[in-house]
Amino acid sequence: MASATAFPSSISSYSIVSRESSVGSVKRQDASVVAAAAAAAPVRPRGRLMLARPCRALEPTNRADSAVRAAAAVEASGAAVGEEDTVDYEKLDKELEIASPLEIIDRALEMFGNEIAIAFSGAEDVALIEYAKLTGRPFRVFSLDTGRLNPETYRFFDTVEKHYGINIEYMFPDAGEVHALVRSKGLFSFYEDGHQECCRVRKVRPLRRMLKGLRAWITGQRKDQSPGTRANIPVVQVDPVFEGVDGLGSLIKWNPVANVDGKDMWNFLRTMDVPVNTLHSQGYVSIGCEPCTRPVLPGQHEREGRWWWEDAKAKECGLHKGNLKEEGGISAANGNGVVTSNGVGGIPDIFETNTIFNLSRPGIENLLKLEKREEPWLVVLYAPWCPFCQAMEASYVELAEKLSGSGIKVGKFQADGDQKPFAKEELQLKSFPTILFFPKTMSKPIKYPSEKRDVESLLAFVNALR
Incomplete structure (x- = not known):
């Protein structure tokens, strides 16, 4: 397009x-x-x-x-x-920390030209397009059309294109994946087993395809949108999750309104007479897909209008996983995407807690050889860069805490890279993550068969085999 x-x-x-x-x-x-x-x-x-x-x-x-x-x-x-x-993005982030969104976007467009694009969701992030226009530089805009957006949002896309004289680059989910999801689980499965699977098909994977053709992207993330999970958003960073045209660790992510308050954002939109989504006048603050978005009452936080049937910690779709902070802890990636733990290729390690044992190759081989074990083990085969592994991190850590002292050991084994052939041959690895239960009296591990990776489902699996 x-x-x-x-x-x-x-x-x-x-x-x-x-x-x-x-x-x-x-x-x-x-x-x-x-x-x-x-x-x-x-x-x-x-x-x-x-x-x-x-x-x-x-x-x-x-x-x-x-x-x-x-x-x-x-x-x-x-x-x-x-x-x-060599661009030190951690240093650049500190330099731009007090810069205005206009200055930040101007720097981003200057550095990357046609190899950067603005991610537009159809909400108040239209401010990014207005800032880009004010720089006088050429710019690109893309949006994810999930097929489940409100009619008002589609009309707003048309309004924005006409107002700015642009053509938005729409990304769509894979028809085959949507067909398989709907055929197997129906149109509203997310009300029963969570929104993550639907978001992966309709949002995360189309975004991944778009970003693989870019060297940088611009998002409308703000710290005040979700203080519990987005409090550490940097202005600019090496994207810790998605890869760009040059491969893993090559994509630069710009968050020019990270430090802007929502009220200031709206003052800017009104002052500049920027068109806005008519859903905002109906009480919608955070806008996403129609089945997963609703208006909020005065005094409610904007994220309370998204996935309201789920726990507050789960109210993220996965597009900005690398910027999220787990409740009670700090995100594993710093603002420059530099490894702060035992990660590889610029990607931080995951499942890091003292209740989860980090198994080496000899350690997992020893588990395989034993016909009788002192205690059963639950082990996840993972890759730190895998978004599905990242998505289950919180639930797996919580599960490990619940099983602490129960006589069941919880472990992890990084099975990508050089370990992948071994894991495929000996550990039933077909995709990440793969979860194995090593019984106390059986040598062969039992593979968890479901894609439901919430705490309750995993605990039911363990209790059925312990």
């Missing part, structure tokens, strides 16, 4: 964009002049968190300069690109 504004297809065809009052306006320059400059510019290497110095051919005060001057600046910038800068 077309991007939110027209980006030059190559530097040989268009110059650096000249700013005008309308978003995305592009002035054609002398193609031959700019092509000569582009030929001297080296290609950016892929697969590393290295960003070439941004092209500064036209500074804000002289963006209307001639094509010759622009081309000369591009050539000079190209010479400097040879000496790449």
Whole structure:
């Protein structure tokens, strides 16, 4: 689908964009002049968190300069690109902590150009689009169409496209996955077994497909949206969950309104006369899919309008798992996506608590060999990067706490990487996570057959076999 504004297809065809009052306006320059400059510019290497110095051919005060001057600046910038800068995003986050959303978005668009996009949910995060317009830079917008949105939200998408003169890039769930989910569990299974499975199919996986084509994305996360889980949101970070075009650990996540209060956000929208979703006037604050969203009463927190039949700790769809803080503890990933525990590839380890034993390869092999064990074991085979493993972390930790002192040991074994062939051959691994119960008097472990990974379901499995 077309991007939110027209980006030059190559530097040989268009110059650096000249700013005008309308978003995305592009002035054609002398193609031959700019092509000569582009030929001297080296290609950016892929697969590393290295960003070439941004092209500064036209500074804000002289963006209307001639094509010759622009081309000369591009050539000079190209010479400097040879000496790449490693971007320290933890440091950059601290630098931008007190910056305005406009400054943050301008920096993001300057650094990534056509390789960054704004994630738009159809709620008050329309402010991100307004800020992007105010920068005068070209920008892209995408949205996840789950197929279950309110009619008002679909109409709002159309209003936003017309107001800003953009084309939103819609991402849809895989039809086969939706068909299988509905055929097996019906249209409203989330009321019975939680929303995570439906969100994975309709939101998380389409988002993952979108992000694999980008080097950065912009979200509307705010700390005050859910103080219990979003209190540690950084302004900018290496995304600890999703991967970009250059693979794992390459995607940069920008949260320009992380430190903005909801009231200030709405003051901005009213001041700038920005169109808003009509659901807001009906009492909706947090807006998602129609079956999972309802209005809130005065004094209620906005997240109380989402998945109201579930425990407050579960009121996240999985799109921002890397920014969540478990109740009573701190998120395992720091603002720069740097490993703070025994993780690999920039991804923090999970299931870290003193009630869960971290099994080595010899340890799990020993469990397999024993025909009689002193006590039964429950072990999860996991990969830290797996969103399904991350989604069950809270329930598995809670289960371990419940089983503490019961005579059942709870463990984990990281089964990705070099351990995956062994786990597939010896431990029945087909997908992550795989949960095994090692009985006290049987050598062969019993595989947990269900995808229900809540505490009650897992406890029922254990109690049936202990």
